[in-house]
Amino acid sequence: MQLIHGKTLGQWYETHPLIEDLVKLREATWFNPFVKKTDLALPEVGLTVDDIKDAAARLKRFSPYLAEVFPETRHQLGILESPLVAVPEYQKSLDKHYHSHSIGSLWLKLDSQLPISGSIKARGGIYEVLKHAEELAIAAGKLKLTDDYRLLAEPEFKAFFSQYSVAVGSTGNLGLSIGIMSAQLGFKASVHMSADARQWKKDKLRAHGVTVVEYESDYSEAVAKGRKESENDPMCYFVDDENSKSLFLGYAVAAYRLAGQLQALSVKVDSEHPLFVYLPCGVGGGPGGVAFGLKAQFGDDVHCIFSEPTHAPCMFLGVYTGLHDKTSVQDFSIDNLTAADGLAVGRPSGFVGKAMQHLLDGYFTLDDDEMYQLLALLARCEKIYIEPSAAAGIPGIYEVLKDKQYLQRMAFSQKQLQQATHIAWVTGGSMVPDTEMNQYIAKGEKFLSESV
Known part of the structure; x- marks a missing residue:
């Protein structure tokens, strides 16, 4: 009988009952009983509030440059931020749709509308490329922290950066952000794309002069091959989505920005007005970084929950079993084939899973057909257009409100729940071509009509 990490599948079902739901591709929810108080769990991350402040300051230094080279960022003076x-x-x-009555207010954080690459990856991906460029230029004596960074747009700097290359493995959106930013600075950029990456994303990268290397296999192999290729080239910098702390910190800056937006909108976050944030999760770097920033900003008053496709629940599986990156969905014969291409990851980030395991309140999975219905309903109600993976966090409010055991364990009163704010982090979609977006919506409308 085949063993999976020393146990039969039946033994796994006995010790970890939710694995049966995951293996049978049923939607599942797990609220983490091992969550700790923020002041105890935050030091486990190995990064600090000062690290987030450093990342925010770096993005501020680069804002004049971004406004100079990307006209779509000028109305925000080169600050890459999205609407709430x-x-x-x-x-x-x-x-x-859910035959329910939700309480509290639902908001969407529209990272789908982030400039340059149209997804949450514009945060971490662009940040890491800028950090690398800054370090190279300072080490070469070409740049000082006090300079006006618009000088990086001059031909001299493009020629300097053209000596170097940047590589990344991606299902699509991270590759877009890394590729576009690297090419703009002058780096030779290559993106190793997994089989599930959308063709339009590959085409867009190539239009920016980025080399796209395609694989017939999934995300993990694209990352492994990209990493191996860059190891043999001392002039190549590999952006490691599975382990990068720079990516993680780029995402974490989002929390400070969100705090300002909530304050401007007079939305309270405190013990009597809890904040719930639902984050679609692939390998874990983006949602992990945002959640780290949120916990650093709001402490025990914010509750972060990850959402994944039923066909690719890698972080749920890794944290639930305690195996983290030692296991993959394929170990349990889960196929990792999902319409949510940005979340099509079989093995979770070991760094994020271990660092954040005591800071995340829960995990849930969502069927692909449901993502299509949610994006179609959003287009119909709000004229907001997103890709399937971006819809994954939207039902989180219902997962929280129906789980009586979780609500009791966290000792939420009815008044607190009525005063709660729920934010679904909508991670991408504004750059999807109209023809493809119309297909998404038509598919969702079809599923909606069948579910009535």
């Missing part, structure tokens, strides 16, 4: 919007009509439609 309340969606009361959508919330009413979701209540009908």
